[in-house]
Amino acid sequence: MEKSMRAVVFDRYGGPEVLHERHVAMPVARAGDVVVRVDATSVNGADLMLRSGKLALATGRRFPKQLGIDFVGTLVEADAAADLDGLSIGDRVWGAVDPRRGPRSLAEWVSTPATQIARAPSNLTAEEAVTLIAGGTTAHTALVHHAKVQPGERVLVRGAAGGVGSVAVQLAKSLGATVTALASASSSEFVRNLGADAVIDYRATSPAQLGAFDIVFDAHGSSLFSFRRLLAPGGRMVSIAVDADAPMRGLLAIAASGVFGSRRIRFFRGNPGRLDLELLTTRVERGELRPVLDRTFSLSRAAEAHTALEARGVQGKLVITTSA
Template sequence: MAMMRAAFYDSYGPPEVIYVGRAPVPTPRKGQVLVRVGAASVNGGELFARAGRLRLLTGRRFPKAVGIDFAGRIEALGPGVRGVGAGEDVWGVLPRGRMGTAAEFVAVDAGRVAPIPAGLDAIEAVSLLAGGTTALTGLRDKAALRGGERLLVRGAAGGVGSLAVQLGKVFGAHVTGLASARTGDFVRGLGADEVLDYAVTGPGDLGRFDVVFDTVGGRLPEFRRLLAPGGRMVAVAFDASRILRDVGYLFASVVHGSRRVRFFSGDPRRELLDELAVLVGDGSIRPVVDTVRPLSEVAVAHRALEDGGVRGKQVIAI
């Protein structure tokens, strides 16, 4: 049986619970492709899962795998696969609730992969993937952001926020980014019209916005009050220490009031990947790589993202 290297953890805890072990190379089932992974990235939801803050959803069965997005090359096809072939360079995101791309190989439904945008390598491509599809869905489909509107991006330097800033400008909005002082110049370089230090700028110091895009979580009522009449707030993260309060608040916002809050978790398929590739191809958005690390340093990448202050993505080169 062919074996591969992959990242796992055997108990919930800090980043250091992650280790690189060995597992059988998966066999693609009907409708699946086997991808030799070139790169994966670290995403915020994985930190919560690994720390055990979502254990009611993730359960207590171990070991658990690591990684949700990937860029690589198709190695083999399962029965019944059409439209793609071995040797093609592709990118994709695993279905909601599944992890395992921090590994040398991953088997995934063929409908969840699409060609990597021309001119990008695996590392550049994966830095755009989960953040880009989340920001595109949140701003275009959930918030219906329009030209001339005022957009606030909370967590503007991170893997999702850095793409939201770029897409906000694509849609013609006036973009204000909330980020740390040390990442301010980075966020301005992405096109933000204004960047404010979240350590010294609270919600009460801000004006009105048509759309608030929140990648941080927590303090949702305070940021919702910044919405102009008819404003929309899109939350793509929870403060895990206050998750029940946040969920209750989101539910109430759907029922009451004109300033609505929406939460969603991305689950992109090929159509959305292709739409993102068009934006990459015409230069509307660009890769946002903070640091590239080998598979052996997955835990270090988790720690770096958890500590904050990153500029774009922590990428794992397989």
């Protein structure tokens, strides 16, 4: 008899109300895969876009669909061909799903390629650790690999109170940069406590008033050309978001920026592998990055978590646990 588990699914595109809990088949470890018993996952902007149908051209209309990108949990099964690289059954791990394959982490168990998990930080709870996976690996790729931040450079972080931006502020400071953060006035103290040298209310200040920066890190996705104009000679801009209200327009703007050569808008979507996660574990255990947990929800309250993220004003990450 096929074993089942609790998962959050949706049978049509729409608002948070389309999400509901259902029993679905438990995942199995296919070639090179592992199965992890999930303790916690987080809510990401990509989940909102998938659920709402803004990515329907890419994701299609075959339902039900599941959500969830990242997870922290216990390694419970591994295919014989899985590359565990020193990990063992029973280890506490963190990782990400392969979004092209289907299984998602907003469930009690998840399967994923073994190369997309690593040992979780020993100094954080599951709820704390999961706040850093998507933001941490994305910020590291953006600032270290794409922007190549150097000590003393001026970095502008847009969307600094969010799940990715809040980690980007911390990472940029650990790399020796001077960090200016854009956030709402209500999030000013939160962002300053992350290490930002200056926090500016984005509602009260236009891009033209901000000055020049060596690096612009964008976690918002709109008005990209206005922020690209802030780059000093030799500056770099990296965006990890597209405008949720007009995603195609945002992508076209990124493509058109190629005419600016080295000062183009660099864009990427994170798909972290084991090395990314291992580097992140090291930074967390050294105390360079700390968790950015706003609040937690049970699996049955996933719709409430989506509503809260869409309402904005979230400081850090919203986390969903499977324990209740």
